[in-house]
Amino acid sequence: MLITTKSVGDTLTTYRAIFDGAGLDWFLPWNTCMDPCGPAIKLEQTLLIWVPLVLAGIAVAFAFRCGMFNIGGQGQYLAGAIAAVIVGAEISKSVDLPPLPLVLLTVVAAAVTAGFLAGIAGFLKATVGAHEVITTIMLNWIVIWVGTYLFGFDGPLQNDQAKEIPASNFVSDDAKLPQFGVWGHPDLQGLPWISLGVAFAALVVYTLLLNRTTLGYQVRAVGHNPEAARYGGISVARSYVLAMAIAGAFAGIAGSLDVLGWKFRLDTTDFAGTIGFIGIAVALLGRNTALGIGLAALLFAALQTGTSTRNLDPEIFPPELATPLTIIIQGLIVLFVGADIVVLTLLRRLRRKRDAEAPA
Amino acid sequence: MRSIGRRLPRGWRAAGWGGVLVGVAAAFVALPPIGVRDPAVPVVIGLVALTIGIGSWIRGERRLGAYAAAAGLAGLGIGFLATRSSVENLDAVVIWGALFASTLRFATPLVFASLGGLFSERSGVVNIGLEGMMLMGSFFSVWGADVTGSWQLGILIGLTSGAAMGLVHAFFSITLRADQIVGGTAINFLALGITGYLFIRLYGEQGTPSEGLSTIPDTSLRFLYDIPPDRLGGFLGDAFAGQDYLIWAAFAMVFVVWIAVFKTPPGLRLRSVGEHPRAADTVGINVFLTRYAAVTLSGVLASAGGVYLALGFVNSFEPNQTAGRGFIALAALIFGNWRPFGAAIACLLFGFSSALAKSLQEYSLSVSTLFEALPYVLTIIAVAGVIGRSTPPASIGRPYVKQ
Numbered sequence A: 001m002l003i004t005t006k007s008v009g010d011t012l013t014t015y016r017a018i019f020d021g022a023g024l025d026w027f028l029p030w031n032t033c034m035d036p037c038g039p040a041i042k043l044e045q046t047l048l049i050w051v052p053l054v055l056a057g058i059a060v061a062f063a064f065r066c067g068m069f070n071i072g073g074q075g076q077y078l079a080g081a082i083a084a085v086i087v088g089a090e091i092s093k094s095v096d097l098p099p100l101p102l103v104l105l106t107v108v109a110a111a112v113t114a115g116f117l118a119g120i121a122g123f124l125k126a127t128v129g130a131h132e133v134i135t136t137i138m139l140n141w142i143v144i145w146v147g148t149y150l151f152g153f154d155g156p157l158q159n160d161q162a163k164e165i166p167a168s169n170f171v172s173d174d175a176k177l178p179q180f181g182v183w184g185h186p187d188l189q190g191l192p193w194i195s196l197g198v199a200f201a202a203l204v205v206y207t208l209l210l211n212r213t214t215l216g217y218q219v220r221a222v223g224h225n226p227e228a229a230r231y232g233g234i235s236v237a238r239s240y241v242l243a244m245a246i247a248g249a250f251a252g253i254a255g256s257l258d259v260l261g262w263k264f265r266l267d268t269t270d271f272a273g274t275i276g277f278i279g280i281a282v283a284l285l286g287r288n289t290a291l292g293i294g295l296a297a298l299l300f301a302a303l304q305t306g307t308s309t310r311n312l313d314p315e316i317f318p319p320e321l322a323t324p325l326t327i328i329i330q331g332l333i334v335l336f337v338g339a340d341i342v343v344l345t346l347l348r349r350l351r352r353k354r355d356a357e358a359p360a
Numbered sequence B: 001m002r003s004i005g006r007r008l009p010r011g012w013r014a015a016g017w018g019g020v021l022v023g024v025a026a027a028f029v030a031l032p033p034i035g036v037r038d039p040a041v042p043v044v045i046g047l048v049a050l051t052i053g054i055g056s057w058i059r060g061e062r063r064l065g066a067y068a069a070a071a072g073l074a075g076l077g078i079g080f081l082a083t084r085s086s087v088e089n090l091d092a093v094v095i096w097g098a099l100f101a102s103t104l105r106f107a108t109p110l111v112f113a114s115l116g117g118l119f120s121e122r123s124g125v126v127n128i129g130l131e132g133m134m135l136m137g138s139f140f141s142v143w144g145a146d147v148t149g150s151w152q153l154g155i156l157i158g159l160t161s162g163a164a165m166g167l168v169h170a171f172f173s174i175t176l177r178a179d180q181i182v183g184g185t186a187i188n189f190l191a192l193g194i195t196g197y198l199f200i201r202l203y204g205e206q207g208t209p210s211e212g213l214s215t216i217p218d219t220s221l222r223f224l225y226d227i228p229p230d231r232l233g234g235f236l237g238d239a240f241a242g243q244d245y246l247i248w249a250a251f252a253m254v255f256v257v258w259i260a261v262f263k264t265p266p267g268l269r270l271r272s273v274g275e276h277p278r279a280a281d282t283v284g285i286n287v288f289l290t291r292y293a294a295v296t297l298s299g300v301l302a303s304a305g306g307v308y309l310a311l312g313f314v315n316s317f318e319p320n321q322t323a324g325r326g327f328i329a330l331a332a333l334i335f336g337n338w339r340p341f342g343a344a345i346a347c348l349l350f351g352f353s354s355a356l357a358k359s360l361q362e363y364s365l366s367v368s369t370l371f372e373a374l375p376y377v378l379t380i381i382a383v384a385g386v387i388g389r390s391t392p393p394a395s396i397g398r399p400y401v402k403q
Helices: A011-021 A038-065 A073-094 A099-128 A132-151 A193-212 A214-224 A226-231 A236-263 A275-285 A290-306 A319-338 A341-357 B002-007 B011-030 B040-058 B062-084 B087-093 B096-122 B130-148 B151-175 B180-202 B222-226 B230-241 B245-262 B265-275 B277-282 B287-314 B325-335 B340-360 B365-383
Strands: none
Touching: A011 A038, A011 A290, A038 A073, A038 A193, A038 A214, A038 A236, A038 A275, A038 A290, A073 A099, A073 A132, A073 A236, A073 A275, A099 A132, A099 A236, A099 B365, A132 B325, A132 B365, A193 A214, A193 A236, A193 A290, A214 A226, A214 A236, A226 A236, A236 A275, A275 A290, A275 A319, A275 B180, A290 A319, A319 B151, A319 B180, B011 B040, B011 B062, B040 B062, B096 B130, B096 B230, B096 B245, B096 B265, B096 B287, B096 B325, B096 B340, B130 B151, B130 B180, B130 B287, B130 B325, B151 B180, B151 B287, B245 B265, B245 B287, B245 B340, B265 B277, B265 B287, B277 B287, B287 B325, B325 B340, B325 B365, B340 B365
16 A cells, blocks of 8 residues: 555555544544444444454464364355355244244354364365365365355245345344444444454453363364374364364354344355355464454455455545455465464574674 | 386276266267157166176275266166157257267356466465456456457467466465465456446446447367267267367367476476475575466466357346356365366366256256356365375465575
8 A cells, every 4th residue: 555655645644534534533532423324334344344353363272273274264254144044034034933942043043053163174185185275275265156056046035025125035134133223323334243243252261261271181182293282192082073063153153143143144246255264364463462353354344344345545545446455454364374384584684694693 | 018018907907997988878879869758778878887897896996986987877877867868859859969069168257267276286385266357357357358349369468467477476475475375365356347447437327239240250170070989070060060169279278287287397397395395495496486486377277268158159248257267166166186287177067067057057057056056076086085186286376484
């Protein structure tokens, strides 16, 4: 963005505009809120994206700690969303459940479906040694096409009202999550506080699971050195399957929260979303720690909302250009964080040079 | 003659191949132009193929036997369904010439990209950035053809952009020894962002110019229509006469790559670097140089797939044009067991499933989407080792550290 802003305006102004666009200026004490509160709406959109990014980030990080690269976050997220729509919109029609059990059932169904999906990849790695990157990529696309089949044109679960729209039915009102109603303002699209709570809880669960349980110990041991772990009596195969299934469950919960919290239905046209892939960037940048994932997800969520056509001030920077730039930034972050050895090599080379010069 | 005779499959191996053919025949008899209406015929032929398949599976020809059994079952199913559906519907969907032509068009970008992947992965560098490299080729070929007014230069610029992406991937995964999967993911992000940004910056709402864009011309092999008998000539004409140059280049490339990788000294070096880089280094092969060359070449070939897609197939560019084709190409490479002909056959199979999905759209929109998932399902089955085992190059994904 540094390079491109020269033609459009001052770099700092652009950053400020993105910052404002993400609604982060809501936190600034001197910012007085007008009615309806602009920054609050934008902040709420940032937080709406933050929730699935945190969960998708955990989905990648948990598998990472077991020595696996879960590139299937997108498929697991979608599988969760599909399961949530099937339970929340279709099954809820015939079975009458009060809101709380219905929501619980939906989220659990999403977690189980996505966990099972990811578990396939773990199972194939454990039994026949199929590389999890290959299998999760394939599973991503299988889920995308199965979803398109289910909810797309003429699909068995396409919505009943408008056959020209390739989308599912809306989830029943009982399954929708309660919302903040944005700082008391009824006109604004709400922020489901349960989703926020789940995201925070997921970060805590992730840390505890990994550092305070036997399973977490086994997962980390396998991640460090599978041979040593096997020698130490840990079932490597079991760890692979469980780690992938748990990772998938996190991503699946993200899908269900999005459906129950603000999407309310699945539109096949936005299946090509990138939540799962940004999850990779989140986990890499967050160094697989809970705090890191939370902050990295906030950065990416803010970047995404701040550069959206809706929120970025078009007089400062054209938002339709900013959106692809955000993708480039994400790519660069992945590239350079992935190559942290650059820094290490440079440091080592510097030290060697100093050592070589020292005796002289 | 004797050497050819010796290389022909014998015994149960030949039976396996025969089973595959019989399985295909089971479906074929029920479809136009033969169009048998009695469901018993495809069922019986399919069962014969299944029996042959199981027979050769028991006798040790696992992979071929499984293929024959699968072909038998598929032929049985498709043939049976065909006899149940109306003649009009069948005639609308199954026009062999058009179906074959569209299979070639869908397969060509995949062939290029999976041959690209073959170079990179055979040298020991995982390349899941194929998708991004294709996308770069797509955009820059259209942009190049638009700016220079010549499709030849458009192709050249497209290929250069792919080479640049390949170099980036090579630098990060070979020199900096970054995780190759992370690098590939980053390549995909970067390509999506760069092409999206430039597309909006340079073309915006109107999209790439449709009028006056210099695109790859079609070869016009009209004489194919005159080949007797009429039906054969019509089929050959429909299938091959209107294809453009890059389609022929793609299939020529399969032979070229096979010879280059399996029949020449540089190809041997390439493979040895991918199998055991330390041993290769010991006998004096430059591992870094070989890998750099392979990954850059991989970018060039992958972007050729994108070039065809944009400048040959649809004559325009749109954001995220490749839409997952890079991953199908990767799947084809794995399905084809990291071999040029295997990959090409897999590409044709996957291209056929796309072509079928396209022509089934008139018949049923929802069922046709399921065919799009077929390549991915088959690949999972292939890596799961149900139909013979896919074995990747031994040191794939591992950076080499010189000692």
